[in-house]
Amino acid sequence: MSNVSEDILKKVKGWPGYVDAKYGFRNHWYPVMFSKDIAEGEVKKIKLLGEPLLVKRIDGKLHCIKDRCLHRGVPLSEKLDCMTKDTITCWYHAWTYKWETGELCDIMTNPSSAQIGRHKLKVYPVEEAKNCVFIFLGDGEPHPLAHDTPPEFLDDGLEILGIAREIKSNWRLGVENGFDPSHIYIHKDAILVQGNDLVLPLGFAPGEDRSKQTKVIADDSEGGRKGVYDLIGDASVPVFEGTIDGELVREGNYGSTLVANNISIWLPGVLKVNPWPNPDMMQFEWYVPVDENTHIYFQTLGKKCETEEEIKAYEHSFDHKWKKMALMGFNDDDIWAREAMVDFYADDKGWVNEILFEPDEAIVEWRKLADKHNKGIQTLENIKG
The missing domain is CATH 2.20.25.10 (N-terminal domain of TfIIb)
Incomplete structure (x- = not known):
């Protein structure tokens, strides 16, 4: 039995299984x-x-x-x-x-x-891996954990620290907020931008060939992982000057710290940003479905550490700087953005009525990949069974 009305699913083109997965992907x-x-x-x-x-x-x-x-x-x-x-x-x-x-x-x-x-x-x-507890919600023997974690997450020497919060929005709104190339606009006043002197444009104007904005990994070239790379930074022009009626009204941040060169999203719904929020760190964040209205925002930062002293130094900087400035100060913007989308998508009509634009190519490719390569759609029948 479908989680979404048949009428809605008939109107959705390209990713009906994704729209039907309001409870997430099983297995x-x-x-x-x-x-x-x-x-x-x-x-x-x-x-x-x-x-x-x-x-x-x-x-x-x-x-x-x-x-x-x-x-x-x-x-x-x-x-x-x-x-x-x-x-x-x-x-x-x-x-x-x-x-x-x-x-x-x-x-x-x-x-x-x-x-x-x-x-x-x-x-x-x-x-348990990297100080995190993972559960395989599915049927039969599970596939390796590595298939559902981004590249590098399980690497030796990468120290992982993080926080987890319950957010009042569907998990897909979390994924699409995190992987949205143009959503950086909401972060223009975040404490991290000035605090770490980031290079942060207002958005991106896509180049002539939109097919170069993404790279889809649907084979086994990444060790069984399935995901999409956002290449809009390479295939577009960063927008640093915001104008209305020809008048300059806002500028991006011309900082000295260049980050977020490599952004990707992976099944079952985990974002990787490398480097972030500093050139020697990377961020991995999951949007874990709790139910149709709630997800766990599972935020982690990774840094290579070779000695116990380096680990302790990283733990100190995480507790006293990065947790407050990045995972909260920056990502809190993402939380209210997701919650602001809830009403529009609550009756599932938002998937039909939304109007996407050129930078959303990455989101479109993610929906297609998730629709085709997920290992099962969670249903009410599974939940009640």
């Missing part, structure tokens, strides 16, 4: 928290692609199960009850499940029940 890896945020023995309640989940760390390893008792469908998280390290018991009728396998191993209210051993809660693979 992909998504970051849900940082490793430091879940201690040994701790249980975390999360929602991913509309599905309620529970995550627990047992003997250092993370396990993920669906937050729904098989008996009467109540959420186990309503009153967490882990009487043994390896199990979770439903507070309602004492159905008890193994964290590792999801197996219904005991029913304390009826120890001889024929249901014991016959049923399993859905469990999902979990991996």
